[in-house]
Amino acid sequence: MYLFTLVLGLALLLWGMKMLRQGLQTFAGHRLRQALLWMTETPGRGFWSGAIATALLQSSTALTVMTVSFVDAQLFSFENALALILGSNIGSTLTTQLLAFPLDRLTPFLMTLGALGYLFIPTRWRFLALSIFGLGILFFALSLLQAGMTPLANRPEIQHLLLQLGDNHFKGVLAGTILSALLHSASATTGIVMLLAEDGRITLPTALAFIFGANIGTCFTAVLAALASSQAAKRVALFHVLLNVFGVLLFLPFVGPLAYSLTLMGGSLSRQVANAHTFFNILSSVLALPLLPWATRSLKKILP
Numbered sequence: 001m002y003l004f005t006l007v008l009g010l011a012l013l014l015w016g017m018k019m020l021r022q023g024l025q026t027f028a029g030h031r032l033r034q035a036l037l038w039m040t041e042t043p044g045r046g047f048w049s050g051a052i053a054t055a056l057l058q059s060s061t062a063l064t065v066m067t068v069s070f071v072d073a074q075l076f077s078f079e080n081a082l083a084l085i086l087g088s089n090i091g092s093t094l095t096t097q098l099l100a101f102p103l104d105r106l107t108p109f110l111m112t113l114g115a116l117g118y119l120f121i122p123t124r125w126r127f128l129a130l131s132i133f134g135l136g137i138l139f140f141a142l143s144l145l146q147a148g149m150t151p152l153a154n155r156p157e158i159q160h161l162l163l164q165l166g167d168n169h170f171k172g173v174l175a176g177t178i179l180s181a182l183l184h185s186a187s188a189t190t191g192i193v194m195l196l197a198e199d200g201r202i203t204l205p206t207a208l209a210f211i212f213g214a215n216i217g218t219c220f221t222a223v224l225a226a227l228a229s230s231q232a233a234k235r236v237a238l239f240h241v242l243l244n245v246f247g248v249l250l251f252l253p254f255v256g257p258l259a260y261s262l263t264l265m266g267g268s269l270s271r272q273v274a275n276a277h278t279f280f281n282i283l284s285s286v287l288a289l290p291l292l293p294w295a296t297r298s299l300k301k302i303l304p
Helices: 002-039 043-057 060-072 078-091 093-099 104-120 126-153 156-165 169-183 186-198 204-217 220-226 231-265 269-302
Strands: none
Touching: 002 043, 002 126, 002 186, 043 060, 043 078, 043 269, 060 078, 060 220, 060 231, 078 093, 078 231, 078 269, 093 186, 093 269, 104 126, 169 186, 169 204, 169 231, 186 204, 186 269, 204 231, 204 269, 220 231, 231 269
């Protein structure tokens, strides 16, 4: 029974994220695309537009795939797209921050409000209501996952697997990468890790390693999208992978001190994991921004 609850919760989590993204994307519509084209004219514009657009789309994967397609169609150059990718990593942190709020009691109201709005609002505002419905589905899915994970995590083989991870940060990164690639979503993986940490199944340092790996795994979809694209589009996808690997290599040696700092900041374990995801993406993107000219030259050499 708990396996059914777990699978149902995971399916609803992915579906809720799709509804949230689809509603916001349709609501923004053509204007979002026009704004992206205008705001990628300079690296600074690209950086902030990537953050804003991903916060609207609720998916860095969606924006990265879209960017790969735009570069492949020669709507803008791959040099300008790199700043967009940096910004998208920052915008992706909004979902995890939302998931850290204890909004279980509001879930039925969000779902009801969103469903009624989508059914009865005749204008394009109905798609904003659809995104509200998707947000309600997200919180409902998390409650199902928690209900399904508790008996599953108590099984000896699962406890042995989690115990093997222990504080082996490399294994945590690898597990996070695989899970995120399978789910095609770093946010979904982060939501699961938040639940595991909150229930005491994994330590905070191990949760951080999972989060780092999830950021690498989320590049998988964009890499697939770029395989049959132009060299410029492939450079964009490769840059996304290298950016997140750069962030992991930068943060991995400091997992212990970072976990200690997050503990001092207070808040629930879910909030601490969400904050770690936010800090990781903001700092790695900000540190990589001055390196864009060097990255551009290097990518042209790797994929001439």
